[in-house]
Amino acid sequence: MSTRTPTIDEDDVPQTMMNRLPAGFKPRPRRAHQLEQTAGPGSPSRHELSADMLVIGRGSAADLRIESDDVSRTHAQLQRVDDEYTIEDLDSRNGVFLNGLRVHAAVLRDGDQLQLGDVVFTYTEGT
Amino acid sequence: MGFFVRFWGVRGSIPTPGPRTRRYGGNTSCYELRSDTTVLIFDAGTGLRELGISLLRNPPRAGLELHLFLSHPHWDHIQGFPFFGPAYLPTTTIHVYGSEKNENYQLLSGQMSNAYFPVAFKDLSARIVPRAFKNDVVQAGDFVVRRFDQKHPGGSAGFRVEHEGRAVVYATDSELDQLLTDPEGPSRNPRTLRRLPAAVVAPMKNADLLIADAQYTDEEYPKRIGWGHARSNTVVDLAIQAGVRQLALTHHDPMHSDRDVDAMVLTASERARSIGAELEVFGAREGVTLRVDRE
Numbered sequence: 051m052s053t054r055t056p057t058i059d060e061d062d063v064p065q066t067m068m069n070r071l072p073a074g075f076k077p078r079p080r081r082a083h084q085l086e087q088t089a090g091p092g093s094p095s096r097h098e099l100s101a102d103m104l105v106i107g108r109g110s111a112a113d114l115r116i117e118s119d120d121v122s123r124t125h126a127q128l129q130r131v132d133d134e135y136t137i138e139d140l141d142s143r144n145g146v147f148l149n150g151l152r153v154h155a156a157v158l159r160d161g162d163q164l165q166l167g168d169v170v171f172t173y174t175e176g177t
Numbered sequence: 178m179g180f181f182v183r184f185w186g187v188r189g190s191i192p193t194p195g196p197r198t199r200r201y202g203g204n205t206s207c208y209e210l211r212s213d214t215t216v217l218i219f220d221a222g223t224g225l226r227e228l229g230i231s232l233l234r235n236p237p238r239a240g241l242e243l244h245l246f247l248s249h250p251h252w253d254h255i256q257g258f259p260f261f262g263p264a265y266l267p268t269t270t271i272h273v274y275g276s277e278k279n280e281n282y283q284l285l286s287g288q289m290s291n292a293y294f295p296v297a298f299k300d301l302s303a304r305i306v307p308r309a310f311k312n313d314v315v316q317a318g319d320f321v322v323r324r325f326d327q328k329h330p331g332g333s334a335g336f337r338v339e340h341e342g343r344a345v346v347y348a349t350d351s352e353l354d355q356l357l358t359d360p361e362g363p364s365r366n367p368r369t370l371r372r373l374p375a376a377v378v379a380p381m382k383n384a385d386l387l388i389a390d391a392q393y394t395d396e397e398y399p400k401r402i403g404w405g406h407a408r409s410n411t412v413v414d415l416a417i418q419a420g421v422r423q424l425a426l427t428h429h430d431p432m433h434s435d436r437d438v439d440a441m442v443l444t445a446s447e448r449a450r451s452i453g454a455e456l457e458v459f460g461a462r463e464g465v466t467l468r469v470d471r472e
Contacts, residue, residue: 152471153465155465155466159200
């Protein structure tokens with residue numbers, strides 16, 4: 051019985067796709083998530099979402115400010131977790147409606163319609 | 178004090194990830210009902226994994242105390258448990274509620290025998306405590322939970338959850354169509370109100386929110402009789418008879434795309450309107466939280 055340690059000639063190792071990128075592979079360009087305001091004061095407008103957290107409201111402290119009496123000073127908060135945005139009602143007077151349903155919070159999906167008072171947004175998921 | 182309901186898994190039978198189900202979600206049954214101090218979990222389908230991740234983002238210093246209610250131990254209601262992060266922490270306590278024999282607890286642990294999963298149930302670090310209902314009622318934190326039997330192969334339980342004058346009913350895996358007072362009624366005239374016995378309606382009475390299995394359309398159901406799930410139109414009629422305020426259609430069929438669920442919600446909503454009921458109908462969707470005590 052041989053006690054010689056087997057050696058591997060690199061030329062004998064089969065080349066698999068495991069250690070090579072497919073020809074033509076390149077990472078896809080990233081596109082930001084967006085809110086498009088389609089109704090209410092300030093519409094039409096488009097807002098690219100890049101912050102991890104932002105507040106929508108009428109007050110001066112809001113990151114996305116809406117000049118509408120139907121919108122509370124700090125109406126709702128958008129928070130990014132694992133590259134998904136969640137909207138949360140900040141105890142607003144008129145609530146947050148997701149595709150017509152009043153919600154406390156919701157992870158947003160492409161094409162969702164959000165209503166805050168007389169303001170309507172459409173959410174577009176980025177990549 | 179708030180009363181919140183979050184949907185973590187709304188799919189029936191088997192997880193269905195993919196673009197067709199992205200909006201409503203592909204995880205199987207898991208629902209979180211919480212107040213400011215108590216967390217209740219209904220069913221441990223694959224949605225439980227994400228709930229675990231969320232709970233561990235900001236765990237209380239004293240550790241998590243969770244109350245887990247299982248409707249029944251079919252796969253789509255227990256499969257997430259081995260992947261539930263808090264179960265691996267010694268600071269977590271999980272109360273598992275079942276029947277007085279607590280067979281659900283045994284079946285929950287049985288799925289972690291080593292032929293099926295590499296970690297044994299006994300090796301989980303959390304304190305996992307079997308609990309039993311007494312006379313079908315139990316106090317869990319600041320909630321009162323009442324269980325009731327449902328029609329399903331092997332049996333299943335529904336739950337009425339009460340907190341500070343509000344009530345949410347979780348009633349999945351229930352073949353209501355086998356319990357109709359006039360079983361032939363829907364084939365004679367699908368539009369006529371489908372009456373259910375008073376004992377079936379009673380647990381849902383005046384609920385603020387009914388989360389109910391509505392897996393099939395009227396057209397699909399005849400080929401699925403005995404499978405243990407309801408027609409969405411029949412669920413609407415149950416909600417109307419019980420005076421429910423909001424109805425969440427759930428346990429979405431794995432074959433149904435987001436567009437199919439949209440169509441079922443529309444049909445169900447039109448049915449409620451045509452009967453003259455003030456009932457809000459929507460499709461349960463992963464990642465959505467409702468606040469029940471607000472309106």
